[in-house]
Amino acid sequence: MRSWVAASLLAGGAITAGAAPESSLASAKPHRAVTQEGNDGSYQLASATALRPVPRPVAPQIAEAEPAVAELNFNGWITEFKVRAVAQGIRESVLDSAFAGVSYDPEVIRRDRNQSEFTKTIWDYLDSAASELRVQNGKAALRDQQARLEQIESEYSVEKEIVVAIWGLESSFGTFRGKMDVIRSLATLAFDGRRGEFFEGQLVAALKILQAGDVAARSMTGSWAGAMGHTQFIPTSYLDYAVDFTGDGKRDIWSDNPADALASTAAYLKKFGWKKGQPWGVEVSLPEGFDYTLADRNIEKTPDEWAALGIKGLDGREVKNHGPASILLPAGSNGAAFMIFRNFAVLERYNTADAYVIGVGHLADRINGGAPIQGNWPRGDRALTLAEREEMQQRLTGAGFDTGGIDGKIGPKTIGAVRAYQVANGLTADGYASLRLLQRLR
Template identity: 80%
Template structure:
């Protein structure tokens, strides 16, 4: 079930998981006073596994580096455009499209600043979920569902993805269309491609964006999005758009940018269907664990039928066995002190959108709340804080030096690190729940 290296629709490596701000009430448009900065830097997770590819290409690791001087960079940038032009022509982009796309385009130092500082802002999973499924976001989601009811029912009928799930993705990606991003995608992608740190990836996205322009789906200056190239209501990057976007309205364009969200919502459903969404299967169900639960079983590689989990004492919040929706794993995103979830195959499908556990739980739980479900009932270890990037790297170094190899020092709390944490806990008489907490780091020190 687990896909630690997954295709994702988030652009630019901006974060392991994000939730667009929910401080606006639908259907108000995004206020001018609020910038994309609020979206990009508000909701980051220290504990989530960072995706290795952006929606859906590969998401590179984030590092803090010094940006070049803008004046010198602009001069070199214009020279780079000339060289890129030849490469784009060789890939079938016409000269008129290139002329329109790059007319007046300059180097954007703000894009580089954001790219260099992605790892500085972190939140715990419960802080993330407090925003992702806040009362305001739930209220706005129910309003969005009512506004788009007929269209969403048509989308659900065609693609077999529940309307609440589609609305939840919309809510987390752009706060139901109010935070779609206003940056020039061609300028942003060209700046990132020129920068070279992840040049090959972003040049590929730039070529894909030019193909979109060449197809006539949108005009160059109307192709707007986030600083890293995520576009539209549900934040597709160009390569994802080319492969999965659909023309649901039948007007001959796959328009994910307009105020009408139909094409964007249908494209999201088409994407999830492509990767195996099963209608009627929950993403996950909150469960209770028995006092004697074997925490080594809380592993994404271990799957059992709900009836088999029930035989081990794992029950739904109603005290009964969870309905049999297929093989399931137990997920403890904050260890034994946090909520426990029995997760099914649709969890892995949502991971194709963004691999961070918090994002998937956020989408799934928001969809449940929009449908009328209850908030998460269990508590969280709210006395804990998120580990910084330096602390996560330190934990990996210390675990490895103690003989519990994390197979790399990258600051990402992925399966190898969780496994190392669990092995260390078991060897030292601790509950082996795999939770990389500040207390664990203190003990390692």
């Protein structure tokens, strides 16, 4: 997704290297420039209309190849790819312009290989995502773009604070948009073959953007994995959801003017069902003796039903009824608790990681004058490594608790397996995949 890699929940609140760097400028005025495949941190935007490329030969993974050999094979792959691209409606003149001077980029492959190993805990991520500096910069960015954001909110019924929060996490309010050549990055990833079909689809989409005249080939810059602009759209999502808010005939998410990018983000959220006035979630307090098996995304109750079970807002009152809600414990029974509403799932369409969604929602709340998260975090815990996550899945599966595979990704099936193991062994059934649990499994 972006060069610093999107948040992606991996284990025990662990995510891949987090939010965009914070701007050192207090004013935060923009001045420069998911599979969801996002399960491993590569992308935050999954297109609802996936491109289906012409069947392609499977290229070998070439991460360890000699540079000269890789470049030679890459050039041959481009020749073959151009035939497939023409079959999908890309003009030869567009291909010639797009690939002029494009070479294989080993740095892209290095980043792709290494991204899932570098993790941090959810509390470390949130410390950055909603830091005081980022909150100050967010408020400044909102003031700077106030009129434009109010127009966008009126047009798409998505709160301006949510749009600003996404802008802040994706590019630090336009400060870090990514400077890598998108065609070069996507071609390298498509050639590599590890996820070649997906990236070839993104490459074809990028060529369609060029063919439409929205941007010039060498001005199409972004992250190492092809995410672009102020709010880091991947090409297929751009084709499906980007809008021309300025009315200049182009959907320009790359320029210093963030209008099209911010409106495109609001249009994306609206498309997937954002409900204005409904919070993403509310921090809550749990009663003593709470049945932690109820903290499950598949279990929804209205706030008054949760209140009958002793779950209330931090003010001690019943949470306002915004519709069905679930209880989320991103760091288990020893961390903060949230009552999450269906707008949470809409934000997940942007990035599937719980940490990212909480980061966006909480940053938006803080920009709007809300308080910091009050609950404690188990700061003595550390994130599990990739090898440890895989080991946990192996040991759970071997003990009869199905994780749905051994991939090092702590998703719903692994959390369910953790919870089932906890129930069977008389432990607090919070589904928290911690180092302590792994040590017990050992």
